[in-house]
Amino acid sequence: MRTRIIAKLDVKPPFVVKPVHFEGLRKIGLPANLAKKYYEQGADEVMYIDIVASLYQREILFSEIEQTANELFIPFGVGGGVKTIDDFSRLFHAGADKVVINTYAVQENPNIINQAAEIFGNQAIVVNIEAKRWDNGWECYTDCGRIQSGKDVIAWAKEVEQRGAGEILLQSVDYDGRQRGFDLELAKCVVEAVTIPVVVTSGAGKLEEIKELIDYAAPSGVAIASLLHYDKYTIQDIKAYLRNNGIEVSK
Amino acid sequence: MSQLIGLINYGIAGNIHSIKKAIEKAGGTVKIVHSKEELESVEKIVIPGVGSFKDAMKELENAGLLEALKDAMGTKPTLGICLGMQILSSLGFEYGKTAGLNVINAEVKPMLVNAKVPHMGFNAIKIIKPNRLLFGLENEEFYFMHSYEVVNYTDITALTDYAGHQFVSAIQKDNLYGVQFHPEKSRDAGIQLFKNFIAL
Numbered sequence: 001m002r003t004r005i006i007a008k009l010d011v012k013p014p015f016v017v018k019p020v021h022f023e024g025l026r027k028i029g030l031p032a033n034l035a036k037k038y039y040e041q042g043a044d045e046v047m048y049i050d051i052v053a054s055l056y057q058r059e060i061l062f063s064e065i066e067q068t069a070n071e072l073f074i075p076f077g078v079g080g081g082v083k084t085i086d087d088f089s090r091l092f093h094a095g096a097d098k099v100v101i102n103t104y105a106v107q108e109n110p111n112i113i114n115q116a117a118e119i120f121g122n123q124a125i126v127v128n129i130e131a132k133r134w135d136n137g138w139e140c141y142t143d144c145g146r147i148q149s150g151k152d153v154i155a156w157a158k159e160v161e162q163r164g165a166g167e168i169l170l171q172s173v174d175y176d177g178r179q180r181g182f183d184l185e186l187a188k189c190v191v192e193a194v195t196i197p198v199v200v201t202s203g204a205g206k207l208e209e210i211k212e213l214i215d216y217a218a219p220s221g222v223a224i225a226s227l228l229h230y231d232k233y234t235i236q237d238i239k240a241y242l243r244n245n246g247i248e249v250s251k
Numbered sequence: 252m253s254q255l256i257g258l259i260n261y262g263i264a265g266n267i268h269s270i271k272k273a274i275e276k277a278g279g280t281v282k283i284v285h286s287k288e289e290l291e292s293v294e295k296i297v298i299p300g301v302g303s304f305k306d307a308m309k310e311l312e313n314a315g316l317l318e319a320l321k322d323a324m325g326t327k328p329t330l331g332i333c334l335g336m337q338i339l340s341s342l343g344f345e346y347g348k349t350a351g352l353n354v355i356n357a358e359v360k361p362m363l364v365n366a367k368v369p370h371m372g373f374n375a376i377k378i379i380k381p382n383r384l385l386f387g388l389e390n391e392e393f394y395f396m397h398s399y400e401v402v403n404y405t406d407i408t409a410l411t412d413y414a415g416h417q418f419v420s421a422i423q424k425d426n427l428y429g430v431q432f433h434p435e436k437s438r439d440a441g442i443q444l445f446k447n448f449i450a451l
Contacts, residue, residue, distance in 0.1 A: 196369065
């Protein structure tokens with residue numbers, strides 16, 4: 001089984017930004033340019049998350065999505081501020097292959113997951129979980145780690161699977177943007193709690209840490225942002241390292 | 252001469268935009284087909300598919316395309332992609348039991364595998380019966396994104412291994428072709444497959 005290596009773009013339109021621990025933002029570049037760059041480097045997928053759409057209660061920018069999708073011949077996931085079946089539909093028409101939902105499903109209407117899965121197929125529905133450590137487990141957050149939900153991450157992961165999500169994008173509020181490694185326990189617990197694929201993000205600082213995550217938690221994919229944005233490594237570098245260390249990845 | 256490839260547009264589901272882009276990149280000209288009349292003007296047909304088996308069949312019927320499509324497929328080379336391949340079968344089991352286009356003797360069932368489902372990501376194909384569509388693509392990797400698989404024994408052209416489970420990743424019967432993966436999401440190998448389809 002080839003572990004997917006995914007390039008993740010956190011977008012505060014019009015720029016891809018790098019949130020540091022979900023707070024400070026650094027501008028990195030334009031989404032269309034970066035998507036193309038990571039595609040050419042060999043990314044298995046590109047994920048585009050509008051990190052402020054939900055917070056500012058405004059719509060996703062469809063023209064930006066379309067522009068970014070144009071040069072990609074790999075799957076393109078899009079999320080941020082998704083609330084209605086019409087949002088899903090418009091994003092698919094703008095070139096998204098998967099749509100990522102978080103805030104609205106957690107805070108207001110988890111049933112949107114069921115509806116979307118029945119119409120678009122569960123493979124196209126990704127639920128983003130932002131997890132922060134609490135007591136003996138983790139709590140779900142929304143709006144990029146700003147708002148607590150009171151929901152337990154493991155219970156919510158099982159619930160979204162039940163409701164028809166095809167994949168989980170798992171973020172750690174504690175580890176995101178710090179480049180000091182992943183929350184390995186979180187990853188392992190969520191991967192083991194569900195039968196759908198789990199893509200883990202937040203924390204890659206060194207190649208060794210990506211290998212450690214895959215060995216320990218066996219996620220279906222790893223989504224990478226900072227490591228790529230600062231040209232510390234290319235996707236080829238990451239894949240070559242993993243391959244040389246016995247982890248199966250695509251060409 | 253650039254031939255006209257009809258891309259069937261049915262319903263709300265689906266990102267047909269990316270298939271159009273990939274066919275154009277491979278040198279083809281695409282006409283989006285919404286009706287029986289539009290189907291007549293094209294030389295080849297591509298059936299995309301995102302959504303569920305049940306919805307797809309319902310939408311084809313609502314668009315008045317069901318019978319027309321079956322007729323056209325008799326003479327025009329046709330490529331079904333993912334769900335577009337699955338609906339060529341007799342019967343599907345997604346959200347209840349639904350009759351398919353019934354042009355390939357197959358059923359579509361949930362993947363029974365001891366691994367994560369949906370099967371999502373790049374995986375290699377093993378060609379069982381070489382044909383012009385898959386020419387030059389032995390062991391190439393393609394992007395898969397599915398929870399159901401086609402169960403067929405007579406028309407298999409390629410198999411794929413997922414966690415020790417072999418499933419049908421490509422079929423052909425006369426001028427009907429189907430691929431379980433998404434060539435439009437599979438980099439250069441996918442573009443090559445569209446080139447092969449154009450060259451048929």
